[in-house]
Amino acid sequence: MPPEPSPDQIAEQSTYLQLGLSDSEYSKVVDLLGRRPNMTETGIYGVMWSEHCSYKTSRTELSRFPTTGPCVMQGPGEGAGVVDLGDGWAAVFKVESHNHPSAIEPYQGAATGVGGILRDIFSMGARPVAFLNSLRFGPLKASAGNEVTSAKRNRYLFGRVVSGIADYGNCIGVPTVAGEVGFDRCYSGNPLVNAMCVGIVRHQDLQHGTAAGIGNPVIYVGAPTGRDGIHGATFASVELNEKSESRRPAVQVGDPFLGKLLLETCLEMYRCGAVVSVQDMGAAGLTCSSTEMALKGRVGMELDLDRVPQRAQEMTPYEIMLSESQERMLLVAEAGREEEIFTICRKWGVPACTIGRVVGEPILILKHHQKTVAELPLDKLLESCPVYRREAVKSAEITERQKKPAVSWQSPEDFASLLREMLVLPELASKRWVYRQYDSMVRTCTAVGPGSDAAVVRIEGTPKSLAMSIDGNARYVHLDPLRGGRIAVAEAARNVVCAGARPLALTNGMNFGNPEKPEIFWQFRETVRGMCEACESLGLPVTGGNVSFYNETGGEPVYPTPVIGVIGLVEQHEHVTTQDFKEAGDVILLLGETREEFGGSAYQQYRGGRISGMPPELDLDTERRLQTALLAAIRKGLVKSSHDLSLGGLALALLTSSTDELGIHMDLQTEMKPESAFFSETQSRAIIGVSPDLLAPLEDLMHQNQVLFTRVGVVMPGRFDLALNGRILIEEDLLGLRDLWLNGLERIMNSMVVDNPSHLKAA
């Protein structure tokens, strides 16, 4: 191995550029230290000042989010957000992206994304109880503009990402209960993999990452450190290009079995009371965990890198500090109680050793082979991180796109064929092929698993449950980030309300292109603005999240894709509501008003092949009234099924509420064109199933809350018949439609044909 460059060489040869520091950032480091940093120190600055770790570009915008509220116990800043559930219980939850690793090594990239978010949750002291995920890929079928090779690659990425998530989560024994998958050309080459984890904890068992107690030992627990994942955080902070494949070593490798052992070890260690503080070694590994813990406690740390367990030979201090090897935790323990911790680690067979101690001066001292190899004042490392105010400009392209008409096609004649074609689109087809690969039931607390608007997980020993959903429609955001941001928050909250829960708080995964481009930063700023408006209006605080910039391939950015994870509280088990029809003869009501809104809709994408115009409007007062009234109706026991209207509008909502036995006979009185009635994606709507004898009180309740509603039809066994103004437009056998929809995605993934969509229609 060539010798490391000296401090002077780093300066003269601009080596710092490869380590993630710009010219001006490097100069700032030299000024702060009063000398030129060595290789290890430069590397540490490089990752700590990377976008991924420092939020240097997004910070000013993110600070607009409301982060406080009566239920918030921990906002952004720790491993994950914490909200109070009452009775001494709290929920811990967060979403995180693993986009770039998944783009080049989908299986490991996705698996370690799950492992990473898992550790964030149990580093707070919580027992993880549910996983969710939000995924985006390029098209699975070849078409004009999507080469066969590209479609094949997208299938490979999709299949391997799902396997990676499944294998990690299934082995750990935490159910994967909900998620969403979207497909669009903009994600070819840069898929999005956002993983969310939810945990529960007793208030008094919450842990934190604040180092304290001078002389206390710093203990390393978990897998030995290898050369994998070095500079992963920096890699996450640049665009993907043809050279990205060579960054494969920057992708970590996960070991779910060790992850499970580490989880149980940590939860048992906390119970012994010898742990002062704990943090996961995630992005930027030992560097980030040690410096953040020390800085939060206004103390320092001295680490002897020779004592760090290593699985590769002759690792340099630089490599040890920047490795992102998985399944590792760093903790500070009470001096003299180390043996209690080591006993628990031995029981579970997890390596652990003391690697340093807490010192009084806020400084990070690293020793290697008896020499001091780095000495960094912590305040100068983290608090001096540059903050950028990027230029934000609305691009002419967006204005142009917004001005284009939303409708560019002839009204269809044959709605039945149209529906059959649409419901096998990967975007709209059931995601059963995906979620059947996830164990959604382990821990036996899952009351509602995948396939409904929101999942519901019981809190054992209480009458309460947690409802959770992850959602985000990037097409709306692409057309208009302000409206799109609003809709993303409102829809995720609406999902949770449909399940019978009061939304409590949200976490967000912000996936954007290169923020150094003014038009991208404008998208980001406007999206945050829209999300803030919705959060304020709906009373939803943001307790944490993740920003992933530089999601571009060959200079083409992905759609701005905010992914919103909302958790809500179901007060009583009998409030839990699912979207499927319950009983023949139940009346189906459509809550909310329908307008002709096709901008960014699944129907527009399918009929027009592209999206244009403005996305649907969202009136926040209307939305709030809908959510309030729906939750009140559910709590009064008036609602048997409840389903939010989203992709594909009313027609798809009716289909996805049907079961193998129960379908619908709809006859809607409307002045709208049929395609608008069926496929418009007007916001703030839901369909609910109501027992005929409870219609009167339900209708009263909606009147009181000024929520408009329409009778759509009745639940009918075995049929899927849709009429408008007495005229039947779709008349289908239910099982046939269900088969197309349920198995549509599986047929695509099992088929070798990538360039001929006609086989799907024949299926």
Next chain:
Amino acid sequence: MRCAVIVFPGSNCDSDLYKAVNSFEGVDAEYVWYTTKNLDAFDLILLPGGFAYGDYLRAGALAARTPVLKALIRAAERGVRVIGICNGFQVLTECGLLPGALQRNSGLHFICANPRLEVVDNNTFFTSRYHQGEVIRLPIAHGEGHYTCDQLTLQHLQSEKRIVFRYSGENPNGSLDNIAGITNQEGNVLGMMPHPERAMASWMGTDDGRRLFESVLNLYQEPPDAA
């Protein structure tokens, strides 16, 4: 009645099984760590699902060579009742208490679903509360649940009425003869891929698993309130 729930480092259905059996009056279940060498105190031994050793080598292979398994085999030889569920079934085939092996699902994917099962034989310790031929629903969640054995073994299983559960309708994993659960020759050891402990109340989607525990615990109770 004392009941052991064996815990390996990577077990993850241990607490589900524990909750399930402890929900019955008069049952005293406890977790037993895999290093335990003596199981004399127990009337029923349960091997839970999960990934005992992360499926390294083969699912169940390492667990089958732990101290607690030696004790379990001795207990089984004395006639103590043993149930291995999912990974527990894999352990039982790996240690030789049950014949055959569980290989990767024919579709090569992990499957989590709620398939129909036929209770092939209700004349066992484990199924006396079911009707002969009754079709029930129990969840499955496995990547390696495809039961296989040689032709002679299959004939024995059939003629000795040791096939207890079969998948009814769709066979989710390609199992030979649709086998979902079998017993040993003496009838005191049951291995099954479906999870009865995930089917204890209607809110879970099915409560068809309760009667399995009622059968083996030799008791009957009205199911508790569905809520």
